[in-house]
Amino acid sequence: MTLTLHKPAPADTPPAAPAARRGPARSGSVVLRILTYCGLAALAVAVVYPLCWMALSGLKTNGEIFSDPWGLPAHPDWGTYADAWHQGVLGYLLNSALVTAASVLAVVLISAWAAYGLTRLAIPFSQPALLLVLGAMMLSPTVALVPLTQLLQALHIYDTYWALIVLYTAFKVPFTTFLVRAYLLGQPVEVEEAALIDGASRWQTFWRVVVPMARPILVSAALLQALFSWNEYAFALVFITDDRLKTLPVGLADMAGRLNSDWPMLFAGLTIAALPMIVIFLVAQRHFVRGLSEGFGK
Amino acid sequence: MQRRRFRHALYAAPALALIALFVYYPIVENIRLSLFKFSVFQPGMRYVGLENYRQALQDPVFWKALANNLCYAVTSVVFQVGAALVLAAILEAVIGQRLRGLLRTVYFIPAAVSMTVAGLLFQFLYQPDAGLINSALDTLGLGRFAHDWLGDPDTSVWGVINMSQWQSFGYTTMLLTVAVQRIPRELYEAATVDGAGRIRTFFAVTVPMVREMTTLLVILTVSGAFLVFNEVMVMTGGGPSNSSQTLGTWLYASAFTGDDMGYAAAIGTVMFAITFVAGAVQLLHSRRKAVAA
Numbered sequence: 058m059t060l061t062l063h064k065p066a067p068a069d070t071p072p073a074a075p076a077a078r079r080g081p082a083r084s085g086s087v088v089l090r091i092l093t094y095c096g097l098a099a100l101a102v103a104v105v106y107p108l109c110w111m112a113l114s115g116l117k118t119n120g121e122i123f124s125d126p127w128g129l130p131a132h133p134d135w136g137t138y139a140d141a142w143h144q145g146v147l148g149y150l151l152n153s154a155l156v157t158a159a160s161v162l163a164v165v166l167i168s169a170w171a172a173y174g175l176t177r178l179a180i181p182f183s184q185p186a187l188l189l190v191l192g193a194m195m196l197s198p199t200v201a202l203v204p205l206t207q208l209l210q211a212l213h214i215y216d217t218y219w220a221l222i223v224l225y226t227a228f229k230v231p232f233t234t235f236l237v238r239a240y241l242l243g244q245p246v247e248v249e250e251a252a253l254i255d256g257a258s259r260w261q262t263f264w265r266v267v268v269p270m271a272r273p274i275l276v277s278a279a280l281l282q283a284l285f286s287w288n289e290y291a292f293a294l295v296f297i298t299d300d301r302l303k304t305l306p307v308g309l310a311d312m313a314g315r316l317n318s319d320w321p322m323l324f325a326g327l328t329i330a331a332l333p334m335i336v337i338f339l340v341a342q343r344h345f346v347r348g349l350s351e352g353f354g355k
Numbered sequence: 356m357q358r359r360r361f362r363h364a365l366y367a368a369p370a371l372a373l374i375a376l377f378v379y380y381p382i383v384e385n386i387r388l389s390l391f392k393f394s395v396f397q398p399g400m401r402y403v404g405l406e407n408y409r410q411a412l413q414d415p416v417f418w419k420a421l422a423n424n425l426c427y428a429v430t431s432v433v434f435q436v437g438a439a440l441v442l443a444a445i446l447e448a449v450i451g452q453r454l455r456g457l458l459r460t461v462y463f464i465p466a467a468v469s470m471t472v473a474g475l476l477f478q479f480l481y482q483p484d485a486g487l488i489n490s491a492l493d494t495l496g497l498g499r500f501a502h503d504w505l506g507d508p509d510t511s512v513w514g515v516i517n518m519s520q521w522q523s524f525g526y527t528t529m530l531l532t533v534a535v536q537r538i539p540r541e542l543y544e545a546a547t548v549d550g551a552g553r554i555r556t557f558f559a560v561t562v563p564m565v566r567e568m569t570t571l572l573v574i575l576t577v578s579g580a581f582l583v584f585n586e587v588m589v590m591t592g593g594g595p596s597n598s599s600q601t602l603g604t605w606l607y608a609s610a611f612t613g614d615d616m617g618y619a620a621a622i623g624t625v626m627f628a629i630t631f632v633a634g635a636v637q638l639l640h641s642r643r644k645a646v647a648a
Contacts, residue, residue: 090449093445093449097445097446097458100442100462101458101461101462103521104461104462104464104465104521104525105461105464107476107477107480107487107521108464108465108468108476110487111472111476122485123484123485124485126485126486126487126490127487127490167369167370167373168370170366170367170369170370171366171367171369171370171371173366174363174364174365174366174367175366175367178363178366179360179363180360180363180364180366180367181360181361181364183367186367186371189371189374189375189379190367190370190371190374193374193378193379194634195630195631195634195635195637195638196378196379196382196627196631197578197582197626197627197630199582199584199603199606199623199626200382200385200582200606200623200624200626200627200630201381201382201384201385201623201627202606202607202610202619202623203385203388203610203616203619203620203623204380204381204384204385204388204620205377205381206610207384208376208377208380208381208384223373223377224377226373227373227374227376227377227378228377228378230370230373230374231374231378234370259363263366284466284467287469288468288469288470288471290469290470290471290584290585290588290589291584291585291603291607294588295607295611305469305471306469306470306471306472306585307471309471309472309475310471310475310588310589313475313478313589320479323475324476327472327475327476330469330471330472331467331468331469331472334467334468334469335464335467335468337467338463338464338467339460342460346529346533
């Protein structure tokens with residue numbers, strides 16, 4: 058992640074003059090234009106088709122999938138989705154939801170505190186502290202599976218929800234702090250100072266002024282964290298052995314092993330697992346793009 | 356005064372404590388552990404110095420894994436940075452605002468799907484008998500190319516890499532579109548006035564103007580490619596006969612299947628060194644930029 062911390066510029070600003078914006082395209086020939094559209098449409102189909110096929114295959118019978126993989130289900134059987142749900146998908150879903158919610162909350166809170174402390178307050182050793190936080194962005198989780206196993210065992214949180222919550226939080230605090238800090242650096246301090254002069258404490262100022270002001274970046278940080286926690290696999294595979302605690306990515310892979318001949322059930326399970334994040338992303342798209350562009354600086 | 360400064364430090368304390376304990380300490384401890392031979396089932400650790408690293412140098416699977424990570428890195432840079440930048444430029448230049456947003460969203464959707472879901476789905480697409488890819492080849496009269504993609508040691512790792520491109524290029528396209536949108540319009544107008552064609556304009560204006568974002572993405576993609584784990588585990592488990600093993604999955608196999616914890620730690624240290632260098636290059640690069648600016 059880049060460490061040049063510019064004042065964030067607004068993203069997705071609507072162009073002042075659409076004609077000027079499209080400038081260079083004007084000269085293109087019509088044929089080239091049509092070809093481009095066709096190419097882009099073909100790409101979109103190639104991207105989305107497998108996912109639609111997955112959802113549809115959940116409604117087919119095993120025989121249909123093998124004899125006519127491209128066809129539509131002759132008699133859509135919603136029962137498969139219900140079966141997949143009861144086969145364990147519900148449990149995995151709840152585990153994932155719990156771990157994701159907890160780590161999103163923790164990462165946003167802890168990173169917002171840290172970013173506030175590191176931008177607005179006089180803290181002893183603030184430069185080394187900042188370096189320590191931002192430098193951790195370069196360290197990646199999977200390389201230390203062996204010592205992490207020992208550490209979690211020593212802390213008695215191996216094979217509990219805490220193992221995942223704590224690790225998902227710790228490994229994303231650096232990046233999230235970076236995002237929030239970059240955002241705060243671009244914001245004026247006058248309102249905070251006014252609040253302090255009016256007698257608000259630092260703590261009150263943080264909650265009543267800074268948090269509402271930083272909402273856009275906090276929302277996108279939360280989305281990124283949700284995406285990460287919901288989909289993380291390596292930690293969930295190594296640090297959780299109890300089947301009842303498994304999260305979706307690992308649970309589904311297990312299920313695929315168990316159901317190696319019942320493809321419709323597996324596809325139904327995969328569709329159920331994929332849907333929440335797709336929906337959340339589609340709903341929160343604008344925030345997401347905006348937050349990313351602000352967080353990444355210029 | 357001093358008291359207040361220390362009270363302020365409490366804001367940063369939880370972050371620092373978490374990072375120190377769960378990020379920095381394990382990395383350092385990992386380097387120490389890589390100098391020992393030990394097993395989960397037997398007490399005691401035997402100091403062996405650099406023996407684990409020598410074992411890696413002589414381990415054909417280690418080299419295969421490293422080569423696979425390299426293939427992964429090169430392919431990902433070509434598609435997720437190169438092709439994604441061309442796509443972002445096309446989306447910006449040719450397409451109207453509303454359609455552009457829609458396409459960008461569509462291309463991003465796979466990134467919201469977990470690697471496990473995508474991996475299992477592609478496992479079926481690659482299926483030798485009924486998989487969509489082979490049956491599409493049949494329909495197009497290219498049946499002679501159909502084969503067991505993931506089951507063949509020559510193609511297994513490419514099957515995994517291909518899936519990962521499908522999943523990730525929309526994400527980088529989105530980031531690059533954001534970068535392209537920030538290029539001042541005047542530059543494009545000037546290029547048009549100078550009579551530059553579209554391809555000229557792309558190389559003369561777009562590429563240099565988004566360099567900061569592409570540098571960042573190259574480094575993220577390269578480190579990501581050296582940490583690849585999930586998709587390999589789900590799709591091939593590193594097989595057949597270790598043909599699709601990567602450093603991450605070989606670490607896992609050495610630690611938790613082979614019970615050679617010290618060796619696994621040594622592989623981890625190699626991965627750490629590679630990604631650390633990638634990160635350091637990035638840091639220095641952006642420092643220089645910041646000073647120049």
